[in-house]
Amino acid sequence: MAQHATHSNDNKHDNPTELKTALRSSIDHPVSTFDAADSNINDPSRNTNSHKKSIDNSDKDSEWDFKMATLFSIFESTSGHVLREALRASNGDLDQAIPWILSHNSSSSNDIDDTNSATNSAKTTESAKLTSFSASPSSTPARKKQKLIQPRLSLFMPTPTSSSSLSVFKQGISPASGHRQQTSHGNTNSSVDDDTSSTPLPSLNDRLRWKEATPNDTNVSTATTDTSTPSSTPLVKLKPPKPLILYNPEDVSKHCPCTLIFNVLDKDLANRLLEAMLTDSETWNRNRWWLFERMVESPHKTSYFAERDDDMEEVAGWTYNGKQQDPPRRFLPEMEEAKLVVRRIVNELRKQRSIHPYEVQGDWNCNVAAVNHYAHSKESVGFHADKLTYLGPRPTIGSLTLGVTRFFRIRKVIPDAKHPDTAGQLISIALPHNSLCIMWPPMQEEWKHEIPPVPTVTPHPISGTARINITFRLRREGFSPADTPVWSKMGQTCGQFSWVDMEQKLGLASSSSSPLAVNGGDGGGGGHNGGTESRARTIEATAARAAVKALPGSEDQTPEIEGGVLKHLRSSQSPEHVVDYSNHLDDKGVALDLADELQDDSVALEQQWEPIDEVDTNLE
Numbered sequence: 001m002a003q004h005a006t007h008s009n010d011n012k013h014d015n016p017t018e019l020k021t022a023l024r025s026s027i028d029h030p031v032s033t034f035d036a037a038d039s040n041i042n043d044p045s046r047n048t049n050s051h052k053k054s055i056d057n058s059d060k061d062s063e064w065d066f067k068m069a070t071l072f073s074i075f076e077s078t079s080g081h082v083l084r085e086a087l088r089a090s091n092g093d094l095d096q097a098i099p100w101i102l103s104h105n106s107s108s109s110n111d112i113d114d115t116n117s118a119t120n121s122a123k124t125t126e127s128a129k130l131t132s133f134s135a136s137p138s139s140t141p142a143r144k145k146q147k148l149i150q151p152r153l154s155l156f157m158p159t160p161t162s163s164s165s166l167s168v169f170k171q172g173i174s175p176a177s178g179h180r181q182q183t184s185h186g187n188t189n190s191s192v193d194d195d196t197s198s199t200p201l202p203s204l205n206d207r208l209r210w211k212e213a214t215p216n217d218t219n220v221s222t223a224t225t226d227t228s229t230p231s232s233t234p235l236v237k238l239k240p241p242k243p244l245i246l247y248n249p250e251d252v253s254k255h256c257p258c259t260l261i262f263n264v265l266d267k268d269l270a271n272r273l274l275e276a277m278l279t280d281s282e283t284w285n286r287n288r289w290w291l292f293e294r295m296v297e298s299p300h301k302t303s304y305f306a307e308r309d310d311d312m313e314e315v316a317g318w319t320y321n322g323k324q325q326d327p328p329r330r331f332l333p334e335m336e337e338a339k340l341v342v343r344r345i346v347n348e349l350r351k352q353r354s355i356h357p358y359e360v361q362g363d364w365n366c367n368v369a370a371v372n373h374y375a376h377s378k379e380s381v382g383f384h385a386d387k388l389t390y391l392g393p394r395p396t397i398g399s400l401t402l403g404v405t406r407f408f409r410i411r412k413v414i415p416d417a418k419h420p421d422t423a424g425q426l427i428s429i430a431l432p433h434n435s436l437c438i439m440w441p442p443m444q445e446e447w448k449h450e451i452p453p454v455p456t457v458t459p460h461p462i463s464g465t466a467r468i469n470i471t472f473r474l475r476r477e478g479f480s481p482a483d484t485p486v487w488s489k490m491g492q493t494c495g496q497f498s499w500v501d502m503e504q505k506l507g508l509a510s511s512s513s514s515p516l517a518v519n520g521g522d523g524g525g526g527g528h529n530g531g532t533e534s535r536a537r538t539i540e541a542t543a544a545r546a547a548v549k550a551l552p553g554s555e556d557q558t559p560e561i562e563g564g565v566l567k568h569l570r571s572s573q574s575p576e577h578v579v580d581y582s583n584h585l586d587d588k589g590v591a592l593d594l595a596d597e598l599q600d601d602s603v604a605l606e607q608q609w610e611p612i613d614e615v616d617t618n619l620e
């Protein structure tokens, strides 16, 4: 495979006026940027057929959400409080909010001592460049959509050139030029220029890492050494770190709670399965849902499979972003064969892992599968976490890739205590044909994943440009959309949620001061969204885990569920374990200022985090 991470530098809109026009136009054509299954920028309540509703001017909340979502989609990497501030300052007028954000950031450049005007001017020019996305291939005109132009606010941020800023800037900096790499499958060597003798110029990614700091930021020490900076002035800091691209299993398990296994199936079985899935996929559909008064559809085809009749019935009731799905299908014979392999491997590996009391106890099974078909390089799925509705908390998912190699891109949305600076870091994992990527807990709770579009793919002899993905999952008894964890309104508790009425479901309800809830990803994209603010209480994941750890017997993996009841948790759940972090979260669910409060984290993340393969390009 010869994937080259390339940066699209389509510099069509290099001044704010043009940009604004382009943005307005893209707002009028919302596209697949929003298409992420379960995406947390999609309020499921407005994506359901039953709930679809016009933007009602009398509904201020809805209008606010709409505008926030619009800004969010435009300024993807901008923190929520900046967007909110922009909207407030503009009295809710999007036309004014957009230039406000742009000017807000260019004005903050005054805070930086500019002592290198030549460098700065070169960078300013480049900073004005916007990332735009290529349209779908002409071979699929029906699918051709205008991509949202996504200027990243960081691009408009000042370039640090003062000596004081430089010390911050140098952290992990790439050399000025030649930070290109020839990456190919199985080869992590890169032609990185290591000459750091001269003052380095920042690469595009370096600039992307600059972001306004909040007073609570913990990673600003070097920035604060500039005593000339007034304390009230927003500081700058580096975050998130450079993207990584990982190609081998060792690096994968080092950097995230996933296990990557190559050549997992017998070669013949892999090929037969691919062929069977390709044939079957001819009748799969694209998911569709309502978004801001428009019907949008996913940029890939999806189907659901179940192992048994009762699973079929259950699955038939599932919804996807609020929309009833096509009836599930029964596992194809080749899927049954593959399932046995995946199940055996997962259960073997589980023996070496400590099993959290919230996880399924005993053997893991894969009784259902969600499958995806990506026809070509531009087909994708956006950032999301898999719904926990029927998976229950802390699920394990076995994700099998067939056909062309694509990047599986992940980012941690809940910061790691030991490595808070890694929050938001993009990690791309190359998934070749016949590879299994096992997502362990707390992947769904604390990370998001996507399959981003890429410029090209290396054709596969059987599938051409297509990739099939089968995610083998366990439908856990006792968990259903009725218990779906919800997230609250955007800007408040995205990225964390609580289980709706879990206490009632488990017969544990007594006082509202001790809700039994676990943290999760954005599974609220599921069908049930009846939670209110009071019901959608949030318990921070680590606190919940700490509570569990403190329980007698949790070390020896006491079964968590007896008749569907987390009984042993009930007695020791005390108010100090209940933490409402809703005010700490930004709109993307990145609790960047929580680092101090997080204590312990998952085992898989405890190892040293070192960049393996740095790139200065963006896969999009």
Ligand SMILES: O=C(O)CCC(=O)C(=O)O
Residues within 6 Å of the ligand: 037, 370, 371, 372, 381, 386, 399, 408, 449, 450, 451, 469, 471
């Ligand atoms: O195609 C993939 O590898 C990911 C699919 C996925 O995230 C999903 O089905 O939820």
Ligand SMILES: [Fe+2]
Residues within 6 Å of the ligand: 384, 385, 386, 449
């Ligand atoms: Fe997923």
